[in-house]
Amino acid sequence: MRRMKPMRLEDEDRRTRRRHRRADRQGGEQAVHLSATGGQLSLVQPDAQHAIHQAALTLLAETGLSDAPAKAIDLVTAAGGWLSASGRLCFPPDLVEQTLTVARRKLTLHGRRDGVALHLGGNNAYVGTGGASPVFLDIDTHTYRHAMLTDLYDAARVVDALDHIHFFSRPVAITDFDDPLAMDINTAWACLSGTAKHVMVSASTPESVDAIAQIAYALAGSEAAFRAAPFLSLNINHVVPPMRFDPTAALVLMRAAECGIPAMVNTFGQLGASSPVTIAGCVAQTTAETLAGLVLVVLMAPDAAAIFGPRPMITDLRTGAMSGGGGEQAKLTAAAIGMARYYGLPNSTIAGATDSKIPDAQSGYEKCLTVTMALQAGADIITQAAGAQASLMGASLEAYVIDNEMLGSILSAHTAIDVSIETLNLEGVQAAITGDGHFLGAADTLTRMNSDFLYPKIGDRRSIEEWQEDGGLSIWDRANEHVRAILDTTQVKLIDPLLAANIEAHFGLHPPAVGSRPDGAGPQG
Numbered sequence: 001m002r003r004m005k006p007m008r009l010e011d012e013d014r015r016t017r018r019r020h021r022r023a024d025r026q027g028g029e030q031a032v033h034l035s036a037t038g039g040q041l042s043l044v045q046p047d048a049q050h051a052i053h054q055a056a057l058t059l060l061a062e063t064g065l066s067d068a069p070a071k072a073i074d075l076v077t078a079a080g081g082w083l084s085a086s087g088r089l090c091f092p093p094d095l096v097e098q099t100l101t102v103a104r105r106k107l108t109l110h111g112r113r114d115g116v117a118l119h120l121g122g123n124n125a126y127v128g129t130g131g132a133s134p135v136f137l138d139i140d141t142h143t144y145r146h147a148m149l150t151d152l153y154d155a156a157r158v159v160d161a162l163d164h165i166h167f168f169s170r171p172v173a174i175t176d177f178d179d180p181l182a183m184d185i186n187t188a189w190a191c192l193s194g195t196a197k198h199v200m201v202s203a204s205t206p207e208s209v210d211a212i213a214q215i216a217y218a219l220a221g222s223e224a225a226f227r228a229a230p231f232l233s234l235n236i237n238h239v240v241p242p243m244r245f246d247p248t249a250a251l252v253l254m255r256a257a258e259c260g261i262p263a264m265v266n267t268f269g270q271l272g273a274s275s276p277v278t279i280a281g282c283v284a285q286t287t288a289e290t291l292a293g294l295v296l297v298v299l300m301a302p303d304a305a306a307i308f309g310p311r312p313m314i315t316d317l318r319t320g321a322m323s324g325g326g327g328e329q330a331k332l333t334a335a336a337i338g339m340a341r342y343y344g345l346p347n348s349t350i351a352g353a354t355d356s357k358i359p360d361a362q363s364g365y366e367k368c369l370t371v372t373m374a375l376q377a378g379a380d381i382i383t384q385a386a387g388a389q390a391s392l393m394g395a396s397l398e399a400y401v402i403d404n405e406m407l408g409s410i411l412s413a414h415t416a417i418d419v420s421i422e423t424l425n426l427e428g429v430q431a432a433i434t435g436d437g438h439f440l441g442a443a444d445t446l447t448r449m450n451s452d453f454l455y456p457k458i459g460d461r462r463s464i465e466e467w468q469e470d471g472g473l474s475i476w477d478r479a480n481e482h483v484r485a486i487l488d489t490t491q492v493k494l495i496d497p498l499l500a501a502n503i504e505a506h507f508g509l510h511p512p513a514v515g516s517r518p519d520g521a522g523p524q525g
Helices: 012-026 046-063 070-078 093-102 149-160 180-194 206-220 223-228 247-259 279-300 327-343 361-377 397-413 426-434 443-451 464-469 475-488 497-507
Strands: 107-109 118-120 135-137 144-146 167-169 198-201 232-237 263-267 306-310 313-316 348-350 381-383 394-396
Touching (some): 070 279, 093 279, 149 167, 149 397, 206 223, 206 232, 279 327, 306 348
Parallel strands (some): 232 263
Antiparallel strands (some): 135 144
């Protein structure tokens, strides 16, 4: 692969001293949990959303989806659907409307410690990782290489330590395993071993769903305990646009519902390629395809936890490649999420799919634009909001750290403003005006200095002189040091060692911390 310009290497003693100074500046800080409110923005008015809905119903009833597996055909036809003359599975409007009536409006995705649950179906906004990147930006060489099990585990550990990344959606497709089942279960185990936040993974087959479910049940203590508080969910792309089921993924979707695993019912089309070139047409097709998956989930298990996941992406029509960082992408995502809000459904989408290859200025402005728009449009869950690079083809540990601060700023900007007698504080204002003539020494200023402000750990607010004296580091340099500090810290065991050993032995899992090596050697499932 093409080598990027390496960052300047520095003397280890100097690096260590700088880490200690930074740790001293940051010492004693408490975790910050920002309650951001989304849904203030709508680019499509209700009458236009109704027109998109009607178009989606027409596509489902008159065009239908091809390549439906027999199990899906049986479910849908028993509920009033039919196969067209060309073998496409068609969904009557009444069935879709009934599904929308029955589908759950609120649900909670749990973690494995207090304070990390995701409460969906209101105006809460949660941001996290995601993707299936085949390559990983190495923190030592600063070049891309194939992603491995230890990279996934390290990413989970880093994200677990970052306040403003709310969940860990599997960000890389590991290359250690030839067997899909081994890859799926080891991926899930590495994620669960590295973070106590909610974990999202994928499954290649229904057999993988069963195996992942059994691992989750064992970790929870029982199947009933997991079903009551699911700490793992599945990202499932059940269709291959335009309007064609992925037969195996559709079976995965239905099996997840049977096993009590929450499912992201995802549709991942590309505007101008696998979806129409207009935003209205693309959103209508995406809505139809996502609704088809929702119908399968509800027919399989009416009380299943299903998250409406429209993920239409922009195509750069000059090259045919996906381009996730522009204004058109932000607008498309907002329109698609608007349909989930129209239905009142818990939802998720992709935002933050920068086209930049490294954590640079392009990466920052593209991620900030698309994530902010998705939040304002009312996305409950925003995946790929942190760490993803190169149009989702790469991932970076340093990017998680940088994006964590970006996400903190975005979330802070969308927290509610308290207007009250206490915050107006007219008595204090008058006292400052007629007294010292400023508010710097006021009791309220000192009290709120730490409670009302979010201070950067990686972003640099120091003077030019201080910055130069400390080595003149870039944000990438500082993020690299922060990543190393996290990984150098002995991790608190998130899973009882005896239980972990028993699960690994029973399912033939590899301990994620030693499962592979950067030289490319590792286990082959």
